[in-house]
Amino acid sequence: MTGRTYKINGARTRAPGFWITTRKRLSAEKGVETMPAVVNQETCNGCGECVQACPLDAIKIENEKAHVDPDTCGDCGACVDVCPTQSITLS
Ligand code: SF4
Ligand code: SF4
Structure with missing residues (x-):
């Protein structure tokens, strides 16, 4: 498969x-x-791991920080699991 x-x-x-x-x-x-997922803008380093992990393309990197579209986010938690700086929480 x-x-x-x-x-x-x-x-x-x-x-x-x-x-x-x-x-x-x-x-x-x-x-x-x-x-929906929320990114701590203070600790996010803009690595993009969360963008790669998100199955719904709900995350964009702008000004070297991750931003989540809450209307697109499906609350799956995949981005939380991969973030190396523990910057993402489900609000
Ligand atoms: S994985 Fe974490 S540190 Fe990397 S861009 Fe996403 S929120 Fe920021
Ligand atoms: S919780 Fe899931 S759907 Fe929402 S931004 Fe993170 S990876 Fe994408």
């Missing part, structure tokens, strides 16, 4: 977009608040 495997919250999947958007939709239907 080919294709990239993503590790999200300890689980491996080849369809992260489907997995995340389905979870997000179910949360919205149940009225559960989502928790």
Whole structure:
């Protein structure tokens, strides 16, 4: 089998977009608040590891710092796992 495997919250999947958007939709239907990722701008070093890890392309590097689009973020936590400076939290 080919294709990239993503590790999200300890689980491996080849369809992260489907997995995340389905979870997000179910949360919205149940009225559960989502928790988009937030980057500590003081400690982020702009390495881009989180950009590579994000299955939804929710992170951009601007002015050498990572910025998350909260509307695109699926709260999967993949970026949290790879950040070498522990700069990302799920709010
Ligand atoms: S992985 Fe961490 S340190 Fe690197 S760009 Fe992302 S938030 Fe910043
Ligand atoms: S938690 Fe991080 S990796 Fe997951 S969708 Fe949000 S920004 Fe992307």
